[in-house]
Amino acid sequence: MEGKAHLVNWEVVCGDKVNGGLGIRKLTLMNRALLGKWAWRFAYDKEALWKQVLGAKHGLEDHGWRTKKAVGASGVGVWKEILKEADWCWDKMGFKVGKGNRIKFWTDVWCGDSALYQRFQQLYILAANRNALVEDLWDQNSGEGGWNLRFIRDFNDWEVEMVGELLQALRDFRIVREDDSVFWKGGGRGQFRVKDAYSWLDRPTDVIFPKNKIWMERVPTKISFFAWEATWGKILTLDRLQKRGWQLPNRCFLCACEAESVNHILIHCTVVKVIWDLVLGLVGVKWVFPNTVKEVLFSWGGAFVGKKRKKLWNSIPCFIFWTVWKERNRLAFRGGDLNIQRLKYSFVCNIWGWAKLYMEEGPHSLLDFLDWLASS
Numbered sequence: 340m341e342g343k344a345h346l347v348n349w350e351v352v353c354g355d356k357v358n359g360g361l362g363i364r365k366l367t368l369m370n371r372a373l374l375g376k377w378a379w380r381f382a383y384d385k386e387a388l389w390k391q392v393l394g395a396k397h398g399l400e401d402h403g404w405r406t407k408k409a410v411g412a413s414g415v416g417v418w419k420e421i422l423k424e425a426d427w428c429w430d431k432m433g434f435k436v437g438k439g440n441r442i443k444f445w446t447d448v449w450c451g452d453s454a455l456y457q458r459f460q461q462l463y464i465l466a467a468n469r470n471a472l473v474e475d476l477w478d479q480n481s482g483e484g485g486w487n488l489r490f491i492r493d494f495n496d497w498e499v500e501m502v503g504e505l506l507q508a509l510r511d512f513r514i515v516r517e518d519d520s521v522f523w524k525g526g527g528r529g530q531f532r533v534k535d536a537y538s539w540l541d542r543p544t545d546v547i548f549p550k551n552k553i554w555m556e557r558v559p560t561k562i563s564f565f566a567w568e569a570t571w572g573k574i575l576t577l578d579r580l581q582k583r584g585w586q587l588p589n590r591c592f593l594c595a596c597e598a599e600s601v602n603h604i605l606i607h608c609t610v611v612k613v614i615w616d617l618v619l620g621l622v623g624v625k626w627v628f629p630n631t632v633k634e635v636l637f638s639w640g641g642a643f644v645g646k647k648r649k650k651l652w653n654s655i656p657c658f659i660f661w662t663v664w665k666e667r668n669r670l671a672f673r674g675g676d677l678n679i680q681r682l683k684y685s686f687v688c689n690i691w692g693w694a695k696l697y698m699e700e701g702p703h704s705l706l707d708f709l710d711w712l713a714s715s
């Protein structure tokens with residue numbers, strides 16, 4: 340094909356016929372959809388022999404919904420390939436509660452479209468047992484049975500409303516005698532279909548990329564670009580250099596305790612947490628941090644603040660990433676000691692400098708600015 344003009348773009352050719360394409364299936368995607376079907380069947384099928392064999396060979400995890408990672412010599416082969424597809428499959432699966440003895444109350448998706456810990460973060464923080472199973476929080480003794488949620492302390496007035504919302508969400512669910520099971524969320528009446536899985540894998544990438552938390556009006560391009568690279572995991576942290584064959588110890592430049600990776604240096608590092616806490620503290624929010632940069636951007640939301648501050652608020656993660664990375668590079672290349680106060684100060688100045696640009700009648704001093712950010 341080299342040197343010849345492509346008459347029609349490959350994406351278009353592969354598109355659905357209704358969209359003017361030829362409906363040719365992309366082979367790699369088709370292959371992934373077919374492999375995905377086995378991850379689904381492993382969770383869905385009940386006592387199949389093949390499943391028992393795999394379970395015995397690799398060991399089970401997550402209450403038997405999947406096998407452990409296939410590692411070492413025994414991990415060569417098809418099952419290993421199948422496990423690579425398990426993550427997106429699980430994004431498309433939900434649990435149907437039966438006895439509730441294999442589903443985690445807070446962290447599995449069984450009541451609504453997302454896990455309860457994501458929707459009720461403040462309550463999750465107060466939960467007496469964050470790993471409780473659904474059955475643990477159900478009380479069969481009271482008449483028809485009912486939810487018996489347990490928390491580490493009594494509620495303040497403003498929290499009671501959230502408890503009400505949680506109970507409202509739980510209203511249509513109850514423990515029954517059947518076994519817990521899974522269902523497929525993407526069409527096919529709860530059943531996996533290769534065709535649906537294929538279209539899901541073939542969806543435009545902007546659906547799964549937090550682009551509106553990265554490319555924002557008036558945020559300096561270098562800052563957006565850095566966030567974009569970080570979201571793809573492409574910044575040159577020590578773990579990546581090691582993978583490229585560099586012989587060097589991996590120790591985070593900021594906390595000097597843990598190994599450096601993109602998610603560590605931008606989110607989980609104890610030093611960086613100071614800045615995240617500073618921001619969340621301003622608006623009095625407690626947040627359970629997701630694991631990855633991408634998830635942080637996805638779930639960083641306007642729900643924390645009012646409409647007026649939403650634009651600025653949305654850009655905060657990018658500014659944190661940028662500030663932290665600059666400090667990290669300073670320490671990595673020029674040496675010297677970490678100064679947390681200076682790091683905080685440089686973050687606040689960055690964000691204030693930007694806020695001044697876009698707010699027409701913005702606050703005039705740094706203190707006013709912080710007040711403004713914190714007001715609701």
Ligand SMILES: [Zn+2]
Binds near residue numbers: 594
């Ligand atoms: Zn660190």
